[in-house]
Amino acid sequence: MRIGVLTGGGDCPGLNAVIRAVVRKGVGVYGHEFVGFCDGWRGPLEGETVPLDIQAVRGILPRGGTILGSSRTNPLKIEGGVEKIKGNLAEAGVDALIAIGGEDTLGVAKRLFDQGVKVVGVPKTIDNDLNATDYTFGFDTAVNIAVEAIDRLHTTAESHHRALICEVMGRHAGWIALHAGMAGGANVILIPEKPFDIDRVCAYVESRFQTRYAPIIVVAEGAHPIEGQMTLQAGELDAFGHVRLGGIGEMLAKEIEKRTGKEARTTVLGHIQRGGTPTAFDRVLATRFGLQAIDAVHDGEFGVMVALRGTDIVRAGLGEATKELKTVPVGRYEEAEVFFG
Amino acid sequence: MRIGVLTGGGDCPGLNAVIRAVVRKGVGVYGHEFVGFCDGWRGPLEGETVPLDIQAVRGILPRGGTILGSSRTNPLKIEGGVEKIKGNLAEAGVDALIAIGGEDTLGVAKRLFDQGVKVVGVPKTIDNDLNATDYTFGFDTAVNIAVEAIDRLHTTAESHHRALICEVMGRHAGWIALHAGMAGGANVILIPEKPFDIDRVCAYVESRFQTRYAPIIVVAEGAHPIEGQMTLQAGELDAFGHVRLGGIGEMLAKEIEKRTGKEARTTVLGHIQRGGTPTAFDRVLATRFGLQAIDAVHDGEFGVMVALRGTDIVRAGLGEATKELKTVPVGRYEEAEVFFG
Amino acid sequence: MRIGVLTGGGDCPGLNAVIRAVVRKGVGVYGHEFVGFCDGWRGPLEGETVPLDIQAVRGILPRGGTILGSSRTNPLKIEGGVEKIKGNLAEAGVDALIAIGGEDTLGVAKRLFDQGVKVVGVPKTIDNDLNATDYTFGFDTAVNIAVEAIDRLHTTAESHHRALICEVMGRHAGWIALHAGMAGGANVILIPEKPFDIDRVCAYVESRFQTRYAPIIVVAEGAHPIEGQMTLQAGELDAFGHVRLGGIGEMLAKEIEKRTGKEARTTVLGHIQRGGTPTAFDRVLATRFGLQAIDAVHDGEFGVMVALRGTDIVRAGLGEATKELKTVPVGRYEEAEVFFG
Amino acid sequence: MRIGVLTGGGDCPGLNAVIRAVVRKGVGVYGHEFVGFCDGWRGPLEGETVPLDIQAVRGILPRGGTILGSSRTNPLKIEGGVEKIKGNLAEAGVDALIAIGGEDTLGVAKRLFDQGVKVVGVPKTIDNDLNATDYTFGFDTAVNIAVEAIDRLHTTAESHHRALICEVMGRHAGWIALHAGMAGGANVILIPEKPFDIDRVCAYVESRFQTRYAPIIVVAEGAHPIEGQMTLQAGELDAFGHVRLGGIGEMLAKEIEKRTGKEARTTVLGHIQRGGTPTAFDRVLATRFGLQAIDAVHDGEFGVMVALRGTDIVRAGLGEATKELKTVPVGRYEEAEVFFG
Structure with a gap:
């Protein structure tokens, strides 16, 4: 299989750890091939790619940012954007896509999946406000x-x-x-x-x-x-x-x-x-997210995103991430209020 | 109410955060009084206490170690140990006890509870090997x-x-x-x-x-x-x-x-x-453990320990902590093996 | 001897290390007594003091800020300020004063010395712009x-x-x-x-x-x-x-x-x-500054400030510190320009 | 000019910062060319080199270790070692050599210089025990x-x-x-x-x-x-x-x-x-050492090493570094003794 990977939205410590895990397991265990798309959805939109192999992911685990670059480009807001992406994915010979990003990025992923593209999502938001997962890396x-x-x-x-x-x-x-x-x-x-x-x-x-x-x-x-x-x-x-x-x-x-x-x-x-080397927690979480994402691709289970529940990494519907914002519940704020003043 | 607090076993970043949370909410919200026992079970065994009020817990949140001291003293291995403790608790006018510690400390707590002492446990192990909780602070x-x-x-x-x-x-x-x-x-x-x-x-x-x-x-x-x-x-x-x-x-x-x-x-x-200032994760977890422990005391629910499940702090039976060691499951090790070599 | 200590101006990591060194050597080696003045020159101006003994300086070496407090109060700008200070120093039974601070604080120290007060200065500026010393702590x-x-x-x-x-x-x-x-x-x-x-x-x-x-x-x-x-x-x-x-x-x-x-x-x-724990360099420099300052007091050499020259701590005239600002020389900026662009 | 660079002895945070400064100024300001020798003296001894240009030194400033590798290979202890090196330097078209290392490395550099090789040394020892310089980077x-x-x-x-x-x-x-x-x-x-x-x-x-x-x-x-x-x-x-x-x-x-x-x-x-990212002090010192070393080469002043004196980077004789060990003087130890007990 030939799998595309992209990172969209604001950068976040741990993005590189996800990319590395995806590639290390994808190549080393499953024998897949990878292609990196540049700067979030701009990459597949404009057909801009970078090589993504074992060599490319060496040494990136502790590095902040993303070796693939990022952007806030939203193809849903661009006339014919989704079609262009489908065309470019086909042209690049991509069988499946792993999209790492927040609400917006995963929203596009969902739309593409609804139109037949094989997509797996990895949730990312430094703000920790995605509903479907206990925590997101970077937070x-x-x-x-x-x-x-x-x-x-x-x-x-x-x-x-x-x-x-x-x-x-x-x-x-x-x-x-x-x-x-x-x-x-x-x-x-x-x-x-x-x-x-x-x-x-x-x-x-x-x-x-x-x-x-x-x-x-x-x-x-x-x-x-x-x-x-x-x-x-x-x-x-x-x-x-x-x-x-x-x-x-x-x-x-x-x-x-x-x-x-x-x-x-x-x-x-x-x-x-949002910059710099991720904590141990974020490196482990991001690595495990990456492993689960490539497993999902390998299992042929698309339209899902990976998520943390307790200590387990599970798969959830891509739609769940974008349903509603996870805000701080009243009870959690009251805990903190004990220490006010 | 007058509540005793002790910390037993090896020290662990976050102990002071637990103590602070217990005292801040206990005094500030519930109006309880506190007494600190020195060096784990040695304190109640020998009747050695230190004052424990709002002043005593100021500034300790980021500090490693434990202001109460610790030891591996095990009253179960001392002839008449449990009785002595019950006597000294009574003498100190202690209505309830919060015991912060690992398997051994919580084992003693369980025994005391079985004999009528009002105890709430807070699990602590830097090794993260307690069964009843997703994570322990310090890890x-x-x-x-x-x-x-x-x-x-x-x-x-x-x-x-x-x-x-x-x-x-x-x-x-x-x-x-x-x-x-x-x-x-x-x-x-x-x-x-x-x-x-x-x-x-x-x-x-x-x-x-x-x-x-x-x-x-x-x-x-x-x-x-x-x-x-x-x-x-x-x-x-x-x-x-x-x-x-x-x-x-x-x-x-x-x-x-x-x-x-x-x-x-x-x-x-x-x-x-095991020394030095705790990470943010451990400070938050330890603080929330402390809040839940004093809530349990206030609710009159004894014989329990606090535990993390997902993002929630819950109460579990004191016995659960000491049932069996939580070791690394095969699946988690296999995740890591992907990166070997 | 009874020695007063004060810290003036913006705070700076290492202030506590100076205070500790002064007191540890002053009490332990020379047998002097100390009194702390609060909040820079406000302390001697208003006669506000805090006890300053071995106990008071325990554990403060790694702590940022200053246990004595600071302020920008400038007695030279206050009608009769200098006289008030002289009166309050006498009333507090202070034989000599160690003033830790920047240009302004040392300027006041110089004026007091010129009027017969026994003063030793310790230079402090996070900006490293004092002329008489290679480096100042905090920088x-x-x-x-x-x-x-x-x-x-x-x-x-x-x-x-x-x-x-x-x-x-x-x-x-x-x-x-x-x-x-x-x-x-x-x-x-x-x-x-x-x-x-x-x-x-x-x-x-x-x-x-x-x-x-x-x-x-x-x-x-x-x-x-x-x-x-x-x-x-x-x-x-x-x-x-x-x-x-x-x-x-x-x-x-x-x-x-x-x-x-x-x-x-x-x-x-x-x-x-400017907050938080000092680096090793600043802790060593501040400690050595404190030792040299108390030595100067003990030697009866007043009107001086301590300074770093190469690897040595020396004494310089109090006036030197306030003569002119040490700015970045052209040569040093040109070194950096090599990497521009 | 074509200039060789090598790093010898135990590694030390700041080595990469030296290499970067040498190459950035050498290429960017003076228009020289560079070649890296692998693993200290093993490189010139066995004629093993790596490319060393602006691209090669991008991003290495904050990285510990040395991109050139190191070893304790000592050509003086190898029959015909020095001759072999001279031959390989000539073969690689090297006009001058910058040797970064401790006593042993600089001792070899001195010997080569005595035999007509154009060498400039950069002192390196994490132990700070080289006589000719106030401090060495890594310390x-x-x-x-x-x-x-x-x-x-x-x-x-x-x-x-x-x-x-x-x-x-x-x-x-x-x-x-x-x-x-x-x-x-x-x-x-x-x-x-x-x-x-x-x-x-x-x-x-x-x-x-x-x-x-x-x-x-x-x-x-x-x-x-x-x-x-x-x-x-x-x-x-x-x-x-x-x-x-x-x-x-x-x-x-x-x-x-x-x-x-x-x-x-x-x-x-x-x-x-000895591993990991250097402190700011070491990055600045190492960078300034590198700049001075390439300046010395450009000035045609060989047989020297760079050194810190106060806040200045100067040149000293290569022999000075290896004359005698800089140990802790009695006075410095007595300063520390004040705090014993």
Whole structure:
């Protein structure tokens, strides 16, 4: 068999580990051949490929990013996109396709499968918000990077009697904020799932200042205040004449300073959360996902994606991944609230 | 209520996170009082306690070890041990006990419960070999430390065209070796569950030397050859007149050198695997274990231990933990074997 | 003797190591007594002290921040500030003072010395811009944190064919940017000492995109374009209606996107550069600084600060530290330029 | 010009950074050509080369080990070795040679230079024991790895009221032990330069157990007791029938247990100290060494090696490196002794 592989959407530590596992087992155990498509769906759309053999995957297990490149190209939004892909897959002599990606990528995979393409999906989202699997790889790495940053913020916050705000990824789901905040000993965690009450946040901040410690607030980029609070003012200019007002983290800092009279500073972790070498957890999970994906192809079971359930890697319908977002349930947030203030 | 807490057995990153969660929720939400017993069962046996309040648990979340101390004292092996403990618990005014520990510690907890003491257990084993829970805290930290070491060994092995052997913990179960070896890109993983064939190990080593990479072998301390192979010879003396023969790692190095003619060196990770700050995964798991344990006490549900099932923290019978060892199943080892050689 | 200790200015990994060394040798070897002043010059100004003995410094060596707290309080800017301090030092029975801090803190120390107070200084600046010493502690830690971030940015930049900009500390001197950029394999490094030519920066970015790697730009927060380039436009609003324009890093991203047509993203490291556990280099340097400072006090040599010259810790005049800023010399920047593009 | 490059002796984080800097500046600025010799002096001895151009050095800056391989092959010990090398260099069209290595490698370089070969040396020793330079690259990385391990050992030692011994590299010089011990807060540091008194070591151990902390002993592999103490006994057998007695670390543990009645355990860091990604300090130092080495070649100044003096990279005579070992001076050890016990 000749199998295509692609990685779509935002990159995520562990992508290379999936690719390696697929190829190592596919070539070594099953005797398949592989072809890599470049930059997500752009590859099959434009017929751009790279060689993908045992040699190509040597040494990539600990490397972040993806050797295949990625993009957010969505063929469903391109006139005749799906047909072009089917044509290019046929031309490249591809019998089956393994698509590694998030909601969007797997949505395209599902559409292709519905039109007869033999596809297996591997779920990927650093935000951990895919419904069909307990965890996705990359998430554990992102959380650890955030926790390392939070650990560092504690001592500097204490030394200066300042509130420090750490803005982490999570536009629609607060998983990274929840886990990083719980692991980092945050005094408040703010997530998109639950609009926050700025008065309560400030009360936590004030009460923390009564101890010899200083408040650390972990906020998901998608968190927002309950309606009517924190109306946005035009950004003030700083010494260089730059407008300093940024995302929710900076808004929060300004608001806390105004209301409590204490200094507050924000750190936005940004792209360092998604780059670099994966944790052991993510390397193992990604490797096992890759093994299961190639097994599914070998078994001729298509239209599925791999998933973690407990300690097992199972197969689930491709549709399941894209059904609904897995957000933080109320109970999990309440666990964290025990440590607020 | 007045609740006693103790930590028994080998230490493990995350113990302090459990203690903190128990106390923070116990005091802050339920209004209980706490007393810490020193050094595992030695504390209640000898009536030695330390204060345990909100102040005592500040700042301990990221710290390895246990603020309560630990020991391997087993009251079941001490004449009248259990009675003494019951007496001392009563004297300390303790209404319920939270015992954090492994098989031995939980075995004592079970016995005490059978005799009417109100006990809740929290499972702890860095080896991840307790049956009733998907994972135990400390394991993820140990695996990450091992993987970091293995990542380092790769480059030095390659530069010198040497085989490098990394001996990790795991006397009876190979979980750390399996996960660290899979995440670290080991060429061979040897675990106690499956006696190894030294000829096959050497064949993997030889084949790896055909590439520009060098073999890395991850071996659990309890791994052993199939019967008859590698009969132990009296240790040779080194330049200082010391006998150099150590554990399985060093035996393996000698044997590989003899059989393949290539240099082989061993690194024994030892105690650094169990010390230091826990990973985010372990901090979250330990915190959630602590929360569930104090909830169980508050609910008046005793004779149970907390456990992870998928993403949920549940309660299981104290007996379950000690029923049988959770060893690496054949299927999991076969996953790893794909990457051997 | 009774010796006061204070830490002033921005915190910096290694402050606690200095304090510990001072106290350990002062008490253990010389038999002195210590008193800690809170929050830099605010402590002696308001007469606020904390106990400072062997017990107080146990376990603080690896901890970031400062157990004494810090502030930017400058008594020279306060009417009668210096007199108040002299009065409070006398009242606290302090025979000599060890002041740990940067230019401002040491400037006050110099003024006090000129007025008869027995002072020894320990230089501190995470920016490494003090003239009298080869290196200051905290700098190595900041550089390592930045390099770890840059290592992570490489893989995510490559996967998405994006330019990634990493903004590091350095308002007036580019040392952190220079070292982190050189160690992190940056394609361009921009420092305050040399106004940059945006056309040239874009040329480097374009040429890097010709390889399979992606451009990483390390920029000190105080870097700026040559006059006339990159005139500031009013910030555009993002999806949430927030003005997104921030520091030099974000300005640069916008400009590169506009001129090259490639995506560019910025990460601002911020406070994580100054918090957390110090590197080995900083712990050793800070410890040796502390030892030399207490030796100077014991020798009765005041009005001096300690300094690193080669591998030796020496004493220099307090005035030297504050004479002029140590900026990056042309030769050092040219070394780095070899790797641009 | 056509320039050969080789790396000899034990590998060391930073070797690749040197190679990269040499090639990047040599090709990019000076327009030279390069050829890599494999495995130290084995390469020129046997005429084995690899291509070495800009492409070959892409991405190697953060990688441990050496892309050229290494060996301990010493042509001075081989009949006609030097002549063979001269012949092979001529045959490969090599005009000049850059030799990166320790005492042995640079000794050969010196001999070749004396016989008319155009050689520039780059000093390398993880042990930091070369006289002509303030620091060598690799040392800072090794020290940081050791400190990370020691940080971890503290908490496990405390939890179990055990002494923990950490054996680090350093056969003839105690630099790694000194710096790692000082940075790690060791209670005793033992180095080859000063035979230790086991009674005094045990006294330190005992006194440490009076606090709530536990003793950590850092010992260089080449440390030894004063004559007559700790006479070696035949190793006892452990549960598996293995002789357990190993290096100085294990001997020390046995002796401390016997004399103090307390548990003691040893961790031997071994090869993880020399593998893996270099610290920022080592990357910068190695890069600057490489730049200076290619400058020397370009300037036609041969028979020299590069060296760090303060913050400057200078050139020193090749002979200087091999004159005498740089051991830990008494004053530096006395600094550390302040913290013993």
